[in-house]
Amino acid sequence: MLTAILVDDDYPVLRYLSENVAWAELDIELMGCYSNGLEAWEGSQRRWPDIVITDIGMPKMDGLEMLEKFSTVNPQLRSVILSCHNEFAYAQQAMKLKASDYILKESLNVEQLQQLLGHISADLSKERKQTAEALRYMQIEAMNRSALKENFLKDTLFHLSWTKEAWLKQAKLNGLMLDAKHYVPLVVSVDRMSDMIRTRQMNDHTMVFAVENVLQEVLDAMHRSVIFRYSQHELVILVCCDDPTKEQQLLYYSIPKAIQAIKHYVKISVTCLLGRQGDTPEELRRILLPMLNDGSQRFYLRENELHRFEKTVFSTEDMYGEYAAFFSKINDSLALNLQEQLKNIIDEWARWVEDHRFHPANVKEWVLQLLMELQMKTMVTLRTQPDLSEDKLYDVVNSIHSMEHLKSWIMEYLLKLSRKLSILSIRSKRTEVIRAQQYVIQHVTEKLTLEDMAAYLNLNSSYFSRLFKRETNQNFIEYVNMVKLQKAKQLLEQSNKTIEEISDHLGYANKSYFIKLFKREIGMTPSEYTSWNG
Secondary structure (H helix, E strand, C coil), X not given: CEEEEEECCCHHHHHHHHHHCCCCCCCEEEEEEECCHHHHHHHCCCCCCCEEEEXXXXXXXXXXXXXXXXXXXXXXXXXXXXECCCCHHHHHHHHHCCEEEEEEHHHCCHHHHHHHHHHHHHHHHHHHHHHHHHHHHHHHHHHHHHHHHHHHHHHHHHCCCCCHXXXXXXXXXXXXXXXXXXXXXXXXXXXXXXXXXHHHCCCHHHHHHHHHHHHHHHHHCCCEEEEEECCCCEEEEEEEECCHHHHHHHHXXXXXXXHHHHHHHCCCCEEEEECCCECCHHHHHHHHHHHHHCHHHHCCCCCCCEEECCCCCCECCCHHHHHHHHHHHHHHHHHCCCHHHHHHHHHHHHHHHHHHCECHHHHHHHHHHHHHHHHHHHHHHHCCCCCCCHHHHHHHHHCCCCHHHHHHHHHHHHHHHHHHHHHHXXXXXXXXXXXXXXXXXXXXXXXXXHHHXXXXXXXXXXXXXXXXXXXXXXXHHHHHHHHHHHHHHHHHHHCXXXXXXXXXXXXXXXXXXHHHHHHHHHCCCHHHHHHHCC
């Protein structure tokens, strides 16, 4: 659907056109009516119109000045001039601004305007279709070119009998100019790809394509290079040169600049590895394969930076000598909901791991054991299922490629667990309150009232209400809703139940009340929570 605005300081004209033009039949959305050009310009900042129907003479900003500003941000803009001025100069200026027509108000009728809008709509639709078709062909061409380059790179890495002459000849057949004495290789990895896909709602191809475009633009100014896609999150760059020492010095300037440009323009973090020079396909193969295939070598490198690739020697020391001490400190901080202390302990643990340079596989195994023990404790305490199954936990931890990412993920996971324990933990010393809280946690899907709970405990309902409030600092129904909403969040994250099904499952008779309660307590609707949580 196309969009349009009306701009005229004559209110009867605005009202007449807004009410009498068959906008819906024309498949045009009338976004707004404005009394002058400045008001229209400011009111359209978030969404630019496709069509502007405007008067010329207006206060603050006239129609022609306004159209000139709109044309700078939307070159495809179409406009219709409504004016009392029957002068050639006005009409000539309007035509320069690509106005579709210049209509005198004294001869204006709705049928004429509707017919004109119909022509404009047809022209814009045709133009958009042609643009979309051209873009589609460009994308197909880019994908084909990228696929040819990717195949050539993999042939370079795995075709063992290529001479340099044969390699250069094959490169030329693929449209790649690699003729040079020396080559400086780099590997560029998108950091936290799984998180990026979830939060940015972009697929890996689109993200890597965006990264490649920014890299190419920055590198073209200083280097002769070819960029290849190697995997779902990695690119390989071959910088062609005659003096590799000088080229590497330049790369220490240009690559950080490219990394920051990628972060700024496409909001993606990348880590770059710089390899030693190679002169032949065989040398490049020996240099690149360890850079690409041994992810453990990158585990301790800082994200969003350039690093020279070097073999890491990992510690053979047993990590589990400190397991009990760290588990005890983390467990105590969780139980007491000491979030700042918990952050400090994770920082301490991360420094300990980095100082010792344990093998990444051992670090992940250590983390998995810790988290599974903590999850088991949570299940026993709260009588609830864990947020992540053992298999899911294993998949998530093993998909993490850097210590920096692992640390931040563990921190986020444990803080979430701490908040959950804080909300649902049983702190009262009174047996009646403890039994009530345990009953609520175990019967969260049932309808629970103060009177029924008091009867279950053989207590007077007024007395039980005062007792619960005094012991927990909240009334019983507030506690019930808190537990139910925690369960609702878990179901929204881990099940395919609809909001209505979750509302019924948790004993709410009214779906609207459940949504209202959820928004009040969580700060967003269940639908928004589902979208936000990926």
